[in-house]
């Protein structure tokens with residue numbers, strides 16, 4: 001089985017949502033200080049890089065990271081090329097076969113690793129949520145920082161996806177990934193209070 005890492009790197013240059021906590025790693029103790037080990041600490045927004053949203057992110061009564069079943073984040077996924085779209089609607093998605101995949105990953109190719117935080121992104125029209133749900137989809141992944149326009153306050157796509165029990169994976173790095181069927185693993189951390197979590201996302205496939 002072959003494996004593709006579709007995660008973004010976490011480092012001092014990782015772009016974050018404007019005004020949000022920058023990513024920072026530092027040593028709490030160094031080898032010199034302890035005589036035995038380096039011990040690091042991380043400070044970051046959970047919406048940095050490749051991450052999942054918990055419903056609590058956009059609904060104060062919503063489930064937190066610890067409440068979410070892990071099987072959503074593992075299993076058959078289809079990568080769709082939507083690189084021509086400024087908005088992903090139900091009618092656009094009708095043009096694709098989902099091949100029974102419960103996970104759909106949208107490749108917009110608009111935000112490459114190493115580029116700064118985008119100014120604008122293609123977004124998901126709320127009508128895509130009911131369309132995907134009617135095809136049995138439980139997870140929607142995107143290669144941009146949000147499923148809604150960056151200036152959206154109502155977060156219509158986040159809410160529509162949640163209404164249809166579709167979980168959200170954001171900030172994938174799908175550069176160079178050929179559209180098609182894969183086995184996705186993108187497990188979040190069991191952050192008890194979490195409104196989201198960074199993930200290590202990989203796609204596996206047979207040649």
Ligand SMILES: N[C@@H](CC(=O)c1ccccc1NC=O)C(=O)O
Pocket residue numbers: 017019020045047053057145146147153170
């Ligand atoms: N919805 C975005 C994040 C988001 O909206 C956000 C993230 C950090 C700081 C502020 C944010 N939104 C503010 O209106 C996401 O899910 O990653």
Ligand SMILES: [Zn+2]
Pocket residue numbers: 046047051052053145170196
């Ligand atoms: Zn997020």
Ligand SMILES: [Zn+2]
Pocket residue numbers: 053145146147158168170
């Ligand atoms: Zn989000």
